[in-house]
Amino acid sequence: MTMVWYIKGTLVLFKKDLMDAFNSPFIYIIASLFSLIIGWLFFNYVIAAKDLTSLSITNAVLAPVFGNINLFFIFLSPMLTMGLLTQERKNHTLELLLLSKLNSSQIVIGKFLAGISMAWFLLLLTIIFPVMIGLTGHGDLGMIISTYVGFSFTLMCFISVGLFASSLTDNPIVAAFMGFAFLMLVMLLAVSLNATNNWMLGEIAQYLSIAHHFESFVRGEIRSYDVIYFLSFTGFFLWLTKESLETRKW
Amino acid sequence: MNAITKIWPGLKALDKLSFLVEKGTIHGFLGPNGAGKSTMLNILVGLTQPSEGSVEVSGTVGFLPENPPLYENMVVDDYLKFVAQIFKMEKLIIRTQIDEIINQCSLMPVKKRLIRNLSKGFKQRVALAQALINNPDIIILDEPTVGLDPNSVIEFRNLILSLKDKHTILFSSHQLTEVDKICDDLTIINKGKLIESGPKEKIKKMFGSKQVLNIELLNWNTKTQNDMSNLFGFERMEVASKNNHTYIKIYLNSLQDVRSQISKYLVENNCGLVSMNEERLDLEDVFKEITQG
Numbered sequence: 001m002t003m004v005w006y007i008k009g010t011l012v013l014f015k016k017d018l019m020d021a022f023n024s025p026f027i028y029i030i031a032s033l034f035s036l037i038i039g040w041l042f043f044n045y046v047i048a049a050k051d052l053t054s055l056s057i058t059n060a061v062l063a064p065v066f067g068n069i070n071l072f073f074i075f076l077s078p079m080l081t082m083g084l085l086t087q088e089r090k091n092h093t094l095e096l097l098l099l100s101k102l103n104s105s106q107i108v109i110g111k112f113l114a115g116i117s118m119a120w121f122l123l124l125l126t127i128i129f130p131v132m133i134g135l136t137g138h139g140d141l142g143m144i145i146s147t148y149v150g151f152s153f154t155l156m157c158f159i160s161v162g163l164f165a166s167s168l169t170d171n172p173i174v175a176a177f178m179g180f181a182f183l184m185l186v187m188l189l190a191v192s193l194n195a196t197n198n199w200m201l202g203e204i205a206q207y208l209s210i211a212h213h214f215e216s217f218v219r220g221e222i223r224s225y226d227v228i229y230f231l232s233f234t235g236f237f238l239w240l241t242k243e244s245l246e247t248r249k250w
Numbered sequence: 251m252n253a254i255t256k257i258w259p260g261l262k263a264l265d266k267l268s269f270l271v272e273k274g275t276i277h278g279f280l281g282p283n284g285a286g287k288s289t290m291l292n293i294l295v296g297l298t299q300p301s302e303g304s305v306e307v308s309g310t311v312g313f314l315p316e317n318p319p320l321y322e323n324m325v326v327d328d329y330l331k332f333v334a335q336i337f338k339m340e341k342l343i344i345r346t347q348i349d350e351i352i353n354q355c356s357l358m359p360v361k362k363r364l365i366r367n368l369s370k371g372f373k374q375r376v377a378l379a380q381a382l383i384n385n386p387d388i389i390i391l392d393e394p395t396v397g398l399d400p401n402s403v404i405e406f407r408n409l410i411l412s413l414k415d416k417h418t419i420l421f422s423s424h425q426l427t428e429v430d431k432i433c434d435d436l437t438i439i440n441k442g443k444l445i446e447s448g449p450k451e452k453i454k455k456m457f458g459s460k461q462v463l464n465i466e467l468l469n470w471n472t473k474t475q476n477d478m479s480n481l482f483g484f485e486r487m488e489v490a491s492k493n494n495h496t497y498i499k500i501y502l503n504s505l506q507d508v509r510s511q512i513s514k515y516l517v518e519n520n521c522g523l524v525s526m527n528e529e530r531l532d533l534e535d536v537f538k539e540i541t542q543g
Contacts, residue, residue: 005338009335009336009338012332012335012336013336016321016324016332020321020323023323024323091319091320091321091322092315092317092318092319093319093320093321094319095297095313095315095319096319096333096336096380097336098297099295099296099297099313100333100336100337100338101336101337101338102336248297
C-alpha cells in the first residue's frame with residue numbers, strides 16, 4: 001500500500017462522514033445548545049469579575065470558562081461520535097467498507113478525523129469569548145493560544161474514546177453512554193484516589209486523568225510531558241478501535 | 251472451496267462443506283433458512299474467517315450481501331462514486347464506469363435521488379450496481395430477490411441473466427422457482443452439510459425422475475382401475491370426484507412417457523377422457539424431498 005493511497009482513501013471516507021454530519025440537523029442543535037450554555041456562563045463570570053481585584057480578567061473569566069468548555073466536551077464528544085461506527089454497522093455498510101480496498105486503520109483514522117472536525121466546529125464557536133476579552137485590551141494571547149492547543153489534545157482523547165465505544169455496539173445511545181461513562185470514570189478516579197491520602201495512588205490517578213494534563217495548557221505552558229500523554233492516550237484508543245473492527249472477522 | 255467448517259459458539263454452522271463454481275456459469279446456492287448460506291457466502295468474500303478449511307477464489311469478487319449496504323442519506327450517483335473511490339478505481343475511468351453501470355441496472359431515472367426515498371426494487375438494484383462497480387470476475391449475491399414484488403423479481407432476474415456473459419455468478423436463494431429459471435448449476439445445503447452439487451438437470455433427474463399425470467374422466471370404476479394398474483404399473487394413484495367428473499392423479503415408476511398408451515386405453519374403454527396433463531416434479535418437490543428426507 002502506498003502512502004498516497006493511504007491518505008487518499010482515508011480522505012474519501014473522511015469527506016463522506018463530514019458531509020453526513022453537516023447535512024443533518026443534529027450537529028447544529030448541539031452547537032446552538034452548547035453556545036447558549038457557554039455564553040451564559042461567560043456572562044456570569046464577567047459579571048462576577050467586576051468585584052474582584054486580585055485576578056486578571058483572563059484568569060477570572062477565561063480560565064473558568066475554558067474549564068467548563070472542557071467539562072462540556074466530556075458530555076458532547078460521545079454524542080458527536082456515537083453515530084460514526086454504529087450507523088455503519090446498522091446499515092450494514094461496515095461490510096462494504098471492510099470489503100473495500102480500505103484497511104481498518106484507514107477506516108478508523110477517517111472516522112476519527114470526522115469526529116475531530118465536528119468537535120472543532122463546536123470549539124470554534126467559543127473563540128468569540130477570548131476575542132471579546134481581547135477587544136477590551138485585557139487579553140493574554142499566549143495563554144489563549146496554548147489553551148486552544150490544549151483543547152485540540154483533549155478533544156483527540158475524547159473523540160478516540162467515543163469512537164471506540166461506537167465500534168462496540170450498533171446502538172448509538174449505548175455507544176454515547178459508554179463513551180461518557182469511561183470519560184467520567186477517568187475524571188472521578190483522580191478525584192477519589194486523591195482523597196485516599198495514598199500519595200502513590202494519587203499520583204498515578206492524576207497522571208491518568210485528562211484534566212490534570214489540560215491544566216498546564218490553561219496556565220499557558222505547553223509541556224512535552226502532557227503532549228506525550230495525550231498522543232499515547234489517543235493512539236491507544238484508536239488502536240483498540242481498529243482491533244475491535246477486525247474482531248468482526250472471527 | 252474446500253472442506254469449510256465454521257463453528258459459532260455453541261453451533262456448528264457449516265460442516266466440511268466443499269463445492270466448486272465453474273467459470274462463466276450461474277450457480278444457485280440453495281438451502282432452507284438457517285442452513286448456513288449467508289455464513290458460507292461471508293466466508294467466500296472474506297468477511298468471516300472459517301474455523302477450518304480454505305477458500306480459493308480466482309479473480310475479483312463483487313458482493314451483494316443479504317442486507318444491502320446503502321447509505322440512505324446519499325444520492326445514488328454520489329453513492330456509486332464513493333464506492334468506486336474506496337475500491338481504488340482510477341479517477342479517469344470512474345465516471346464512464348458509473349454511467350455504464352447506471353445504464354446496465356436501469357438506474358437512470360433515480361440517478362439524482364436520495365437512496366432513502368427509493369423503492370425496495372430500486373434500492374436492491376443500487377446495491378447490485380455497487381457490487382458491479384469494479385467490474386468483478388465473480389459476483390456473489392445473497393438472496394437478491396427477497397422482499398421484492400413479482401414484477402421487480404422478474405426484472406431483477408433478467409438483470410442477473412444479462413450479467414452472465416461477463417461474470418461468473420453465485421447466488422443464494424430459498425426460492426426454487428427462481429433458481430430453476432436462471433441457474434446452470436446447483437448446490438444444495440441443509441444444516442451446514444452439503445446435500446448435492448452439480449449441474450441443475452442432473453440434480454433434477456436424480457430426485458425428480460417420476461412422471462405424474464392428472465387425468466379428468468367421465469366414467470370410472472374399480473375394474474378399469476385394476477386393469478390400468480396391471481397394465482401400466484403405477485406407483486401410487488389418487489382418485490377424487492367432483493360434479494360427476496373423476497379426477498385421478500397417477501404417479502408412474504417408469505422414465506418413459508406413457509401418455510399415448512394411457513389415453514388410447516381410456517378412449518378404447520369408453521372412459522370419457524376429458525383431459526390429461528403431465529406434471530413434472532419441479533425443484534420445489536426436489537427440495538422438499540431432500541431437506542426433509
